Amino acid sequence: MFENISERLESAIHKIKGYGRITEENISEILREVRLALLESDVNYKVVKEFTNNVKEKALGTIVDSNLKPREMFLKILKDELIELLGKDSAYLSNEKFNVAMLVGLQGSGKTTHIGKLGNWVRKKYKKKPMFIACDIYRPAAIEQLKQIGKQLNIFVYAEDSKDAVKIAENGIKYAKENGYDYVFIDTAGRLHIDENLMNELKSMNEVIKPNEILLVIDGMIGQDAINVIEGFNNLLPLTGTILTKMDGDTKGGVALSVRHLTNIPIKFVGTSEKMDGITEFDTNRMVGRILGEGDIQSLIEHAEDVMDEKLAKETAKKLNNGKFDLEDFLNQLNQIKRLGPLENIIKLLPGASKLGLNNINIDSKQLSHIEAIIQSMTIKERKNPEIIKASRKLRIAKGSGTQVQDVNRLLNQFETMKKMMKQFKNGNMKLPF
Amino acid sequence: MGIFNKLKNMFIDNTKKENTEITNKYDKGLEKTRIEFTSKLGKLSKKYKEVTEEYFDELEEILIMADIGVNTVMEFMDRLKKRVKTENIKDTEMLKEIIVDELFIIYVEDEILTTKINYNNNGPTIILFVGVNGVGKTTSIAKLAYKLKKEGKKVMLIAGDTFRAGAIEQLEEWGIKLECTVVKSNSKDPSAVIYDGLEKAKTENFDVVLIDTAGRLQNKINLMKELEKINKVIGKFIPNAPHETLLVIDATTGQNGISQAKSFKEITNITGIILTKLDGTAKGGIVLAIKEKVNIPVKYVGLGEKMEDLIPFDIEKYIYGLFKDMI
Incomplete structure (x- = not known):
């Protein structure tokens, strides 16, 4: 992911090399490159506009007092702004004595797969005993899918032959408490953020079960509609974080740069393969390093460990x-x-x-x-x-x-x-x- | 402004019941899209009586926000600005018509496009469904099967997604609902189950075979090789098959749609696109860029969750749906 932003930015920044200082004139050419790179990465149009304006202002304003070379200068400003955009501090997944996490999102964003990954993750990192609740009662074979994932990971899946998703969630949590499970993940049906009936189902589920986490699962390939989706879900539910999926594709994943800025909801995880360990915690500094082509040795070492x-x-x-x-x-x-x-x-x-x-x-x-x-x-x-x-x-x-x-x-x-x-x-x- | 008049006429002459029904469906499915898009364009014309730099800026924003494709939009804006200059257009009302016209040209060019399925006159017609994960391949298969069954065809579904948990069961459930034969196997090799299905289709005289495949990201070389093999197996068993290879694309997809179209076209002979989930707020504008850059037309659009919500794509109606309020 992000290779193309980093390539574009690198070539844009490379252009500054020849210049003695940053001027209104030469920066506009570079900013145009930056702007196109971000738009081609599906970063929200408004965010791009604000971002390039900020970079421009800072670049023109600070160059006078600085001893840095223009290229380094520009790179630093870009880096600072990217960190600003992605949010400075990391957000962690809830780790209480007993946790309930609800996963919500559009159809096909990867909710069920990521329930599996997260169950595996909390068991490993938090030493918790996870359980899944199958509340997607609409899509054919959705429950079967979760059951197969549960079987593969050896994690219990609570399911009911009922048409009341809220009730299933409630019963499932009760079951979990009685049977010593301490991290419950609820799989919900994929739905459009404008589907009132289904959105109300989530709303009442939230009111009844009061989860520690409501995670919005977003396809990393999503385009400009991301903002409608995120706002649609966020307006009705107190989202605690997002998971960006399918980031192992060749998508540039610009949605990562829009999410925090437009809604202030942190990105908590990134999905990086179809395998059950294909999930990484989101880290701003590392992500910025990646966008700017600096590599990510830390991720590599941690993954190996x-x-x-x-x-x-x-x-x-x-x-x-x-x-x-x-x-x-x-x-x-x-x-x-x-x-x-x-x-x-x-x-x-x-x-x-x-x-x-x-x-x-x-x-x-x-x-x-x-x-x-x-x-x-x-x-x-x-x-x-x-x-x-x-x-x-x-x-x-x-x-x-x-x-x-x-x-x-x-x-x-x-x-x-x-x-x-x-x-x-x-x-x-x-x-x-x- | 020929296209525009055509659209207007269509709106007036649309007396055939079936046609109106489809138009209404477009209308309904694209309601959110249309309201946002056209009201924006309308507002823009009201805000700027004259064509200015700011007008162009905001127009660009509207088009980018529809995911039409950054390159396509930039080139489109250049053409538009040129026309404004040479034709000395000052009035934004007039420009509205040109915008629709130019958008239409991007998609159609000089080609005659058809959404008809290329049927095999000599044995079963094979339709292969491909795409990245979670776009709605299996659901689209069910919808198309429903349509074909209604036309009286003997339809078989092959569960070629041997990878994703629950994928086979999902197709099986559809098979029961639609009363369609579903061919599956315990083998992890999709080519094997497809071979079995094709053999059965030949001996038992099925009219149409719809083949489901696992979702695969287009940069995964091994998975793309697997698809290449699937394609070969089909072609070996039935010459000239698959008769249609449909790439399923989610309407919320951004710029990555172009890469999807390019990569899948390299491996298989993509004959058309099914654009799914168009009933949300996503505009699916990337299909305009895909048509322009990769030359793959849209054959069907998914406009809802019901079985009958798969509609043949009609660019005129699509644009009409987007711009109805303007006419």
Whole structure:
């Protein structure tokens, strides 16, 4: 997300390089670029106007007293204004003794999927015992969808065969309290903000259950209509936050820049993949860094810490040191890497990724699965002692994994080379092969 | 101002009952859209009797707010300003007509556009539904199936979304309501279930097969490759199929709509767009930019939650719906 804003802004800022100082004349050209970049990112028209005006005023006003170069100066102003726009402080998800969170939004924004992600999240981060309540009684198979997600995550889903969503929510909460659940998520039906009947249903649900959180789920690809949607929901319900979904697409997600400014509702989470751990807490500073193309190492480290198994990593390191690293360990490593999610997403977080053209890189995850399949087609004995794998074993492994004998050979060779390199590394005479 | 007169005539001559019904539906569905759009344009003309820089600024805002596409709007504004200059237009009332005219030209150009389905005369007609997540593919399939069944066609639905939780069940529930055959499988490979469905459609003489696919973001290479494979499997089994590939786009979609259209067109032969959720406040203006930049026309629009709320797209009625108050 945001790559294109950052590219556009970078090229605009680049133009200042040649100028000795910022003047009314040269800044108008740059501001036009900034303006188009923001509009093409679906930032609200009014917000864009205000933003460019503010930047202009500040740039023209402060240049006289500053020792900074015009480019740095402009960049700093832009950064400060972006931080202002996104809201300075982070907003956290409620963490009381007992919590109820309602997810609301338009059809297809990703409510049910994000209920799953959030349940998983509070269990991990808050050490809570989550429960879901299925209150989308309208869309065919919506309850079934939540049940399947619950099953996948091993989280209980409360559902009733009733046509009264408010009653279901009430009963569900009662059930949760009686059964020791302490974080309840309510899935509501998708609805248009102008649908009076359905909006009233949410209103009475809010009055009856008084949730700690009412989170508006917004599709990151939404255009200028975002403001109508956000205001429509916000006027009827005391929203406590928003979740921006589908931000792993190539949308520029300008709605992020509009939400806070137009309504003062914080963005709490960003949805970043279809997987159940594809959710990140929103952080203004990091987001601004990303918009300006500075990368986001912090997110990368936290994500790695989240999914990596520390104990396993230590064991592997030990084995590496003893030269006892075998194919079984290699398979474990592969699985760890896979848990990081699509490698493309990881690379995007690296500073300067877009400058190096890495933001649009595509990695064939099939290649990883082929390697995995080959190793899985080996017996444990073979994995521990790859040297015993000869012709007939190779043929069997290739057949078992749906690959060719050459593929098996290549893997074994690569593994041997890797081991040799590690040995050299251990002996301290490692030479980089490039 | 030919187009404008045409619109006016349509408004007056519209005596056919069916036509009026559809027009009314557009009217109703686009009510929110129209009120906002036209009252804005009307207000603008009242506010500025003469064409000024400020007038253009506000006009630009109205068009951008309709999600028409930043490039398309910028080029449109340039053309408009040129016309104002060469034709020496001063009166904003006159400009209102030119604005409608120019918008129409963006969409239509010189082409003859049809919203008719390209039927296969020699065996079942295959219609593939594609799009990003949550746009309303499955619901649109149900609505189109309802329409086709009413026309007396033997319709099959194939549950090709093997990924999303509850997707197959959702289509099955529609199948029961519509009394349509639904083909599904336990396989995680969408191509496999589609193959099964097509085989059944051939032997049991189905007229139309509607294929649901999983929502996929257009920048996910692996998912797009999967779609490419699906497309190949269909084409291998029935030559020239799919006969229609419909890209479903949510009317609230912003500038990303253009990227969606481009990417899906690269992989499949998109023949048309279904613009869904137009009954909200979203204007769906991105379809104008998509038509201009990627040359994909809209075939249907979704104007409500009921089964009969899928209407063939008619650019004249669409613009008429937007500008009725002006005429």
